[in-house]
Amino acid sequence: MLNITMIGCGAIGVAVLELLENDAQLRVEHVIASAGSEALVQQRLASFKRPPQVLTALPADARPDLLVECAGHKAIEEHVLPALERGIACLIVSVGALSELGLVERLEAAAARGNTRIELLPGAIGGIDALSAAKVGGLDSVDYTGRKPARAWKNTPAEEVCNLDAIDQATVIFEGSAREAARLYPKNANVAATLSLAGLGLDRTRVTLIADPLSEENVHHFEARGAFGGFEMSLRGKPLQANPKTSALTVYSVVRALGNHAHAISI
Numbered sequence: 001m002l003n004i005t006m007i008g009c010g011a012i013g014v015a016v017l018e019l020l021e022n023d024a025q026l027r028v029e030h031v032i033a034s035a036g037s038e039a040l041v042q043q044r045l046a047s048f049k050r051p052p053q054v055l056t057a058l059p060a061d062a063r064p065d066l067l068v069e070c071a072g073h074k075a076i077e078e079h080v081l082p083a084l085e086r087g088i089a090c091l092i093v094s095v096g097a098l099s100e101l102g103l104v105e106r107l108e109a110a111a112a113r114g115n116t117r118i119e120l121l122p123g124a125i126g127g128i129d130a131l132s133a134a135k136v137g138g139l140d141s142v143d144y145t146g147r148k149p150a151r152a153w154k155n156t157p158a159e160e161v162c163n164l165d166a167i168d169q170a171t172v173i174f175e176g177s178a179r180e181a182a183r184l185y186p187k188n189a190n191v192a193a194t195l196s197l198a199g200l201g202l203d204r205t206r207v208t209l210i211a212d213p214l215s216e217e218n219v220h221h222f223e224a225r226g227a228f229g230g231f232e233m234s235l236r237g238k239p240l241q242a243n244p245k246t247s248a249l250t251v252y253s254v255v256r257a258l259g260n261h262a263h264a265i266s267i
């Protein structure tokens, strides 16, 4: 049985816990919530048979087998870096946080000191294995387009580009590098960062973000070209009801990754 600590317990976290509730090999013992939100998180977990303990920091003597981050960019600095220093292996969904200059190097150094590892989860996208293999032979270009319903861009800089309540057709709200996309859209451009880190890097991966009032799906499309040939994929993700910015596949990606640590065969 693997003992897991989960950072953040919002739309992704609760859905992951639901899927793991009867799992014999994976057990989330602790959930780390933002200070002040413990009661709310406890309330979200009230219907669970054996709810995890809700804390605001990992106790000094806790030694989980794995820590999984499902919280947001700030949680990497706050919880993942110190856990790595303590030798705890970490799985991350807020991959866009790694767009901050120097953070990749700091994570690597912390993991080296703790003699442990960091796993960046594919989350809402697929094909990361193929893209990252293609990188070995050399990539020429990677172009990514993220298209989400207009409501998914609420409370983001997209509101300065167009009136999200009034647009009646697909509207480009961002064009630029993956680094800039991840900085401006921390809750909507983690996929852009993941594709970049697997492929051509944050500065050379071209990103287009679209608010589409006619779509009910989070559509992630990318095209890669290089020595290997060419490859394109389109993933039409269903958004989570609890958070329209987030695709359901992200939840399944977390459960798959945790399962791969517990099962004899990983796939």
Ligand SMILES: NC(=O)C1=CN([C@@H]2O[C@H](COP(=O)(O)OP(=O)(O)OC[C@H]3O[C@@H](n4cnc5c(N)ncnc54)[C@H](O)[C@@H]3O)[C@@H](O)[C@H]2O)C=CC1
Residues within 6 Å of the ligand: 007, 008, 009, 010, 011, 012, 013, 032, 033, 034, 037, 070, 071, 072, 073, 074, 075, 078, 093, 094, 095, 121, 122, 123, 124, 125, 186, 187, 190, 191, 194, 242, 243, 245, 246, 247, 250
């Ligand atoms: N890689 C991918 O494909 C995707 C990654 N994400 C990432 O996952 C994050 C979480 O997504 P959702 O669960 O949908 O968001 P959410 O907003 O529903 O839940 C996040 C929860 O984490 C808590 N939280 C925030 N900062 C925290 C901190 N420093 N320490 C402890 N708890 C903290 C919040 O209070 C909230 O309860 C997003 O912010 C995004 O960075 C989301 C979707 C796809």
Ligand SMILES: O=C([O-])CC(=O)C(=O)O
Residues within 6 Å of the ligand: 124, 186, 187, 188, 189, 190, 191, 192, 218, 237, 245, 246, 247, 248, 250
């Ligand atoms: O869940 C999604 O569709 C993707 C997402 O929010 C992100 O890339 O940050």
